[in-house]
Every structure is written in structure tokens, then in C-alpha cells.
Amino acid sequence: MKDTLLTLLQQALTQLQQEGMLPEDFQPQLVLERTRDPAHGDFASNLAMLSAKVAKRNPREVAQAIVQALPAHPQVTKVEIAGPGFINFFISDSALTEVVGRILQQGAAFGRSDLGAGQKMQVEFVSANPTGPLHVGHGRGAAYGASVAALLDAVGFDIEREYYVNDAGRQMNILAASLWLRYLQACGETLVFPSNAYKGDYVQTYAQSLHARVGDQYRHASAAVFKEIPADEPQGGDKEAHIDALIARAQTLLGAEAYQEIFNLGLNAILQDIQQDLSEFRVTYENWFSELSLSTSGAIQTALDKLTSGGHTYQAEGALWFRSTAFGDDKDRCLVRDNGISTYFASDVAYLDHKLQRGFAKVLYVFGADHHGYIPRLQAACQALGHDLARLDFRLVQFAILYRGQERVQMSTRSGSFVTLRELRDDVGTDAARYYYVMRKADQHMDFDLELAKSQSKDNPVYYIQYAHARVCSVLRKLEASERLSALDTQQGLAHLTALESEYEKNLFSALNHYPEVLTRAAFAYEPHQIANYLQELASDFHTYYNAVKVLDEDAQVRNARLCLSLAVRQVLANGLSLIGVEAPEEM
RNA sequence: GCGCCCAUAGCUCAACCGGACAGAGCAACGGCCUUCUAAGCCGUGGGUUGCAGGUUCGAGUCCUGCUGGGCGCGCCA
Numbered sequence: 001m002k003d004t005l006l007t008l009l010q011q012a013l014t015q016l017q018q019e020g021m022l023p024e025d026f027q028p029q030l031v032l033e034r035t036r037d038p039a040h041g042d043f044a045s046n047l048a049m050l051s052a053k054v055a056k057r058n059p060r061e062v063a064q065a066i067v068q069a070l071p072a073h074p075q076v077t078k079v080e081i082a083g084p085g086f087i088n089f090f091i092s093d094s095a096l097t098e099v100v101g102r103i104l105q106q107g108a109a110f111g112r113s114d115l116g117a118g119q120k121m122q123v124e125f126v127s128a129n130p131t132g133p134l135h136v137g138h139g140r141g142a143a144y145g146a147s148v149a150a151l152l153d154a155v156g157f158d159i160e161r162e163y164y165v166n167d168a169g170r171q172m173n174i175l176a177a178s179l180w181l182r183y184l185q186a187c188g189e190t191l192v193f194p195s196n197a198y199k200g201d202y203v204q205t206y207a208q209s210l211h212a213r214v215g216d217q218y219r220h221a222s223a224a225v226f227k228e229i230p231a232d233e234p235q236g237g238d239k240e241a242h243i244d245a246l247i248a249r250a251q252t253l254l255g256a257e258a259y260q261e262i263f264n265l266g267l268n269a270i271l272q273d274i275q276q277d278l279s280e281f282r283v284t285y286e287n288w289f290s291e292l293s294l295s296t297s298g299a300i301q302t303a304l305d306k307l308t309s310g311g312h313t314y315q316a317e318g319a320l321w322f323r324s325t326a327f328g329d330d331k332d333r334c335l336v337r338d339n340g341i342s343t344y345f346a347s348d349v350a351y352l353d354h355k356l357q358r359g360f361a362k363v364l365y366v367f368g369a370d371h372h373g374y375i376p377r378l379q380a381a382c383q384a385l386g387h388d389l390a391r392l393d394f395r396l397v398q399f400a401i402l403y404r405g406q407e408r409v410q411m412s413t414r415s416g417s418f419v420t421l422r423e424l425r426d427d428v429g430t431d432a433a434r435y436y437y438v439m440r441k442a443d444q445h446m447d448f449d450l451e452l453a454k455s456q457s458k459d460n461p462v463y464y465i466q467y468a469h470a471r472v473c474s475v476l477r478k479l480e481a482s483e484r485l486s487a488l489d490t491q492q493g494l495a496h497l498t499a500l501e502s503e504y505e506k507n508l509f510s511a512l513n514h515y516p517e518v519l520t521r522a523a524f525a526y527e528p529h530q531i532a533n534y535l536q537e538l539a540s541d542f543h544t545y546y547n548a549v550k551v552l553d554e555d556a557q558v559r560n561a562r563l564c565l566s567l568a569v570r571q572v573l574a575n576g577l578s579l580i581g582v583e584a585p586e587e588m
Numbered sequence: 589g590c591g592c593c594c595a596u597a598g599c600u601c602a603a604c605c606g607g608a609c610a611g612a613g614c615a616a617c618g619g620c621c622u623u624c625u626a627a628g629c630c631g632u633g634g635g636u637u638g639c640a641g642g643u644u645c646g647a648g649u650c651c652u653g654c655u656g657g658g659c660g661c662g663c664c665a
Contacts, residue, residue, distance in 0.1 A: 029605075031605065031607095033604070033605095033607080034604075035608090036603090036608085036611090037608075037609085040608070044607085044608085046606095046607060046646095049607075049645065049646080052645065053644090053645075058645085059645065082608075083607085083608045084607080084608070084645070084646070085645085086607075086608065129665070131665095166665070168665095169664085169665050170664070170665060171664085171665050172665090174665095240664085317663080318663085319663050320663095321663090330590080330591070330661070331661085333663095334662085334663045335663090336663085337663040338663060339663080341663090343663065343664090343665090344664075344665050368659095369592090369593070369658075369659060369660090370658095370659055370660070371659095371660085372591090372592050372593070372659070372660065373591080373592075373659085373660045373661060374660095375592085376591090376592095396592085396593070396659095398593075398594080398658080398659090399658080399659085401658090439601085439602095440600085440601065440602090441601090441602085443593065443594080444593095444594075444601075445593090445594065445595095445657085445658065446600085446601090447599090447600065447601095449600090459613085459614075459627085460627095461612095461613065463627050464613090464627070464628085466627085467625080467627050467628075468628095470625075470627090471624080471625065471628085474624070474625055475624050475625095476624095477624095478624050478625095479624085482624095517604085518604085521604060525604090529601095529602085530602095530604080533601095533602060533603090533612085536602095536612075536613085537612085540612085543628055543629065544628095544629070544630090546624080546625095546628075546629085547620090547626095547628065547629040547630080548629080548630095550623080550624065551624060552624050587625085588625080588627065
């Protein structure tokens with residue numbers, strides 16, 4: 001319908017240009033908007049206002065001319081000029097109601113499209129270090145990334161979801177050392193746990209199960225472990241030096257093989273936990289990409305060679321640098337340290353190169369807001385590697401600031417004081433958590449009061465939407481149980497939709513017509529919150545309708561028409577909810 | 589100090605490419621269950637869109653400068 005109207009407008013525009021009212025070279029972007037107010041019709045165009053200046057007439061005069069030049073169309077019942085010069089289009093009832101039949105026929109496919117034309121696209125999100133369980137901060141990125149991926153899939157992109165596993169580097173060694181020290185405690189050794197080690201309970205849990213399995217096999221006397229180790233911070237030393245020395249000591253005492261086993265034990269246990277956690281949160285991935293694999297496969301070296309042969313690196317102070325400032329970054333970035341070890345950023349460059357070589361038309365990074373500083377350097381690397389910058393997209397997810405009532409909850413993985421995603425799910429449920437996370441724009445700061453989410457979970461808007469869905473199911477059950485009312489006759493219902501003329505029903509037809517556009521817009525803007533808002537409005541329209549009008553009317557034609565409309569609403573609610581990972585219950 | 593993000597009703601937030609009277613929910617107040625689920629509906633009150641300029645037919649939206657908040661600025665990961 002929208003396309004039809006745009007064509008009509010273009011024809012009118014062309015005619016006015018031929019008549020000389022508008023210059024031949026005037027090519028405004030034709031805009032057709034859904035109106036907010038039904039009094040303004042179904043669609044509105046601002047073409048006359050845009051043209052007023054070049055036409056040297058006032059907007060309403062131009063609008064008059066456009067309307068006169070507009071070809072007639074059977075489904076356009078009225079065209080009005082309103083306000084400062086809007087052209088309002090009124091669409092025929094049959095054009096609005098036919099959507100119901102389309103929805104019932106297409107089912108779960110309604111709203112989906114092939115605008116993405118099957119192009120390969122990657123969405124990388126969460127990618128939290130596997131050094132501990134996911135916390136509520138990761139939850140927002142998980143819910144957002146999964147929803148964006150679902151949206152892009154729905155508009156026809158070939159989506160690959162990926163989690164970048166930071167399984168290399170110092171943090172993982174700190175985890176391994178933490179695990180070993182906890183294991184030693186489980187063996188009965190007495191020691192002071194380092195201030196900079198991972199203190200979470202989960203480390204002790206893994207350590208105890210390790211001890212239960214292997215006994216004292218990896219045990220060393222506490223005195224030997226801490227012999228000549230530099231002092232920890234509480235003792236006036238340097239906590240970083242302290243933990244690094246303990247890592248080195250673990251490697252020496254255990255030997256490479258045993259150290260690796262403990263390292264892998266920690267990594268695998270946590271990774272498995274994260275995978276299960278996300279899966280229960282209805283967040284799944286096609287790929288779990290190992291950072292470690294980049295160095296073992298030689299990808300890092302290859303990427304560095306590419307940068308160097310392109311003339312984008314230089315040696316300074318014994319280290320290898322990337323001249324990212326040549327591409328607008330604040331400062332150049334170190335790739336290989338003076339001790340010969342490549343930096344985390346070198347892995348990032350190799351990973352980026354690897355991604356872009358995998359044939360994705362577009363690669364989307366979903367970052368926590370604290371990573372915004374990475375964008376310029378990754379964009380610099382993208383260009384230096386010879387890739388098209390347009391293939392790279394970034395979205396930042398602001399933190400959810402946690403409160404327990406009035407008190408702000410401080411979050412720190414290292415200290416072990418955080419609210420886990422799992423706790424949140426147990427508290428408020430997956431549906432409410434998924435919905436709550438994406439109902440706000442991702443770049444908007446969000447306050448998340450745990451007490452409120454828990455104590456007032458019944459007031460969570462997600463139930464409002466689910467309830468609308470359940471209500472339709474309930475009406476159907478009622479019909480089936482009825483001995484007096486005839487069974488649903490879809491054909492008859494569809495044939496009498498235009499008999500539904502209340503404001504409530506018109507609002508619903510209109511809302512249902514919007515859905516495909518909302519989905520498209522939300523997908524290309526990476527904004528799942530638009531789906532959440534739309535569903536809230538659709539549910540609201542339905543609840544209003546439900547309270548005002550009896551669906552199970554005595555008149556079979558009216559009843560079947562209303563049932564068809566209700567079924568269409570239910571279908572669209574279910575389609576939208578599935579995009580944001582929320583279930584559509586049949587009863588509540 | 590430099591950079592990125594943000595500021596809308598008492599609170600949490602919407603507002604499609606710059607459009608019509610800035611909208612919801614919560615909180616407050618008043619109504620609606622012998623009738624398809626009251627996790628619902630209807631009604632009332634609530635605003636100088638942080639401040640000051642600018643761009644234009646038109647600005648919450650774009651530009652500049654301020655104020656206030658978040659985050660980032662390692663040969664850490």
C-alpha cells in the first residue's frame with residue numbers, strides 16, 4: 001500500500017514538473033509516514049512543504065496542486081490537505097482489513113522479509129572473559145545481541161552469531177593460579193589468598209571437585225609455593241607482581257603439563273557454565289571463537305605481516321607499533337611488546353581480519369559501553385588491512401545500573417561481589433529479564449532495581465503483552481467448550497472483516513498493518529526496543545478492544561470476524577515476542 | 589586535560605529520514621468483576637524536552653557554546 005501511494009505521489013510530482021510548477025531538476029526524497037492521529041488518515045506526506053520553497057508558493061497551495069495531479073486509486077478513499085501542508089491519505093476499509101487474512105495464512109512468517117537478500121552477516125556479542133560466571137551487566141548485551149540477530153535474520157540476512165572467547169592471556173593465568181591456590185587450600189594447606197586473584201565462590205567449587213577427583217596429586221607445600229614471592233599489596237607490596245610471581249611458581253612446580261590441565265579445567269568449567277547460562281537465557285551461538293586459536297594457527301603473525309607489508313607499522317623502543325593515527329585514532333597502538341609477546345590488540349586485529357575474510361557482507365560488534373575506545377583503532381585496522389570500512393558496524397550497550405532499593409550495587413568480577421545473570425533469571429524469570437533488557441534503547445542508561453523487578457514482577461510490562469496473547473487463547477478455549485456457539489469458520493470471518501467498524505477494531509487493523517514496517521525499521525536500526533514498544537501498544541489496543549467488545553458475539557458472522565481479528569493479533573504478538581526471546585503462553 | 593555516550597512528566601522511559609496537540613508505564617486520585625481471565629479497562633491531574641544561541645516553512649531530533657552525569661584515554665586483558 002505504501003509503495004502504491006509513493007508511486008502515485010511520484011506521478012503527481014512528475015506532472016507538476018512537466019507543467020512547470022516545479023523545476024525539472026527538483027528531486028526530493030518522497031516521504032510517506034504513518035500518521036499518529038487517525039483523524040489525519042492512514043498515511044501522510046510532507047512533499048508539499050518540501051516543495052514550497054522551489055515552487056515559490058506557500059505549502060498549502062502546492063499541496064492543492066499535488067492533490068489535483070494525483071491519479072485516482074480504488075483503495076484511496078480520500079486525500080486531504082491539513083495543517084501546514086500535509087497531504088493525508090485515507091485508505092479503504094478493505095485495504096486495511098485484508099492484512100488479517102495474510103497474517104493467518106503466513107503465520108510465523110508474517111512480517112518477515114528478504115530485504116537482506118541472504119547476505120552473510122555476523123553478530124558478535126557478550127564475549128565476556130571466561131574467568132567467572134556472567135553477571136547482570138552481561139545480560140543486557142546478551143539479550144540485545146540475540147534480539148538484534150533474530151531481527152536481522154527475520155529480514156533475510158544469513159546470520160552467524162559468534163562469541164569471542166578470551167582464552168589467552170594473563171587473566172586466564174590468574175584464574176588458573178586462583179584455582180590452584182584454592183585447590184591447595186582444599187588439600188589442607190594454609191595460605192593467604194592473593195588480593196588480585198579471583199575470589200568468587202565458583203573457584204572454590206571447582207577446586208574442591210578437582211581435589212575430590214585427583215586427591216593430593218598437584219599438592220605442594222604452602223611454604224614452597226610462597227618462597228621468595230614478592231609481597232602482596234596488603235603487605236605493602238605490588239599485587240600485580242605478587243600474582244605474576246605465583247603464576248610463574250605454579251608453572252615451575254606443576255610443570256607445563258599439569259599447569260595446562262588446571263588451566264584448561266578452569267577454562268572449560270567456566271565456559272561450560274557460560275554456555276549453559278546463555279542457553280537457558282535463550283541465547284545461542286553458531287560459533288564460539290577461540291582467541292588462543294589465533295596464535296596457534298599463525299593468524300596473528302599473518303595479520304601483523306599484512307600491516308607491516310602495507311607500511312602501517314614501525315619499530316620503537318623495542319616494540320612493534322601500528323600507526324593507527326594515520327586513520328584517525330588518538331594514538332598509535334602497540335602490537336608486539338619489547339619482550340616479544342604480542343598484545344591483546346594484536347589478537348583483535350587478527351580476529352578482525354579473520355572475520356572479514358570469512359565473507360561476511362557486514363560484521364556487527366556489540367560492545368559494552370566501556371569498550372567504546374576500541375572502535376577507532378578497530379576501524380583503523382580495518383582500513384590498514386585493506387577492507388571496506390562500511391562492512392564494520394558497532395553498537396554500544398550502556399550498563400544497567402543496579403540498585404537494591406536505594407542502594408547502588410557495586411560490581412566487580414575480581415572481588416567476586418556481583419549479581420549473576422543466573423540469579424537474575426531465578427529472581428525475575430527469563431521472560432521478564434529478556435524483555436526488561438531490550439525494552440529500552442541500548443545506548444540509553446538504564447536503572448535496574450533488583451528489589452523492584454523482584455517484588456513487583458507482576459507489574460512488569462512483559463506480562464501485559466503475554467496476557468493479551470493468553471486472552472485470545474482463552475477465548476478460543478471458551479468457544480470450543482461452548483455447545484451453543486458454532487465452531488470457528490475462518491472463511492466466513494475473513495469475508496466479514498469490513499463489518500467490524502468500531503474504533504477499537506480500526507485501531508487493531510491499523511496496528512497489524514504496521515508490524516512489517518516496525519520489524520524492518522527495528523532490524524536495520526539494530527533497535528529491538530522498537531519491537532518491545534510496538535508489542536506493548538498492540539497489547540494495549542487489544543485489551544481495550546477486549547473490554548469494550550464481546551468477541552464471542554451471538555451473530556456468527558460478527559463472531560467469526562472478531563475471532564479472525566483476534567487470531568491475527570495473537571499471531572503478531574507471538575511473532576514479535578519470539579524476536580526478543582520471550583515466550584507466548586497460552587494461559588496465565 | 590582530550591575523546592565517546594547521555595540529559596524529555598515526581599520516577600523509569602518512548603517519540604519512525606526534521607513534521608501536526610511531545611506519548612506510555614509506575615506513583616497519586618476517582619470509577620468498572622452474576623457477562624469471553626480484573627496480570628485487565630475507563631477517567632482526572634501532571635511538561636519552558638538541562639541552559640543559551642543558531643540553521644528553516646517547521647527543532648526533543650541538526651550545528652555551536654555552556655552546565656550536569658556515565659565511560660574511556662597502559663608495551664593490562
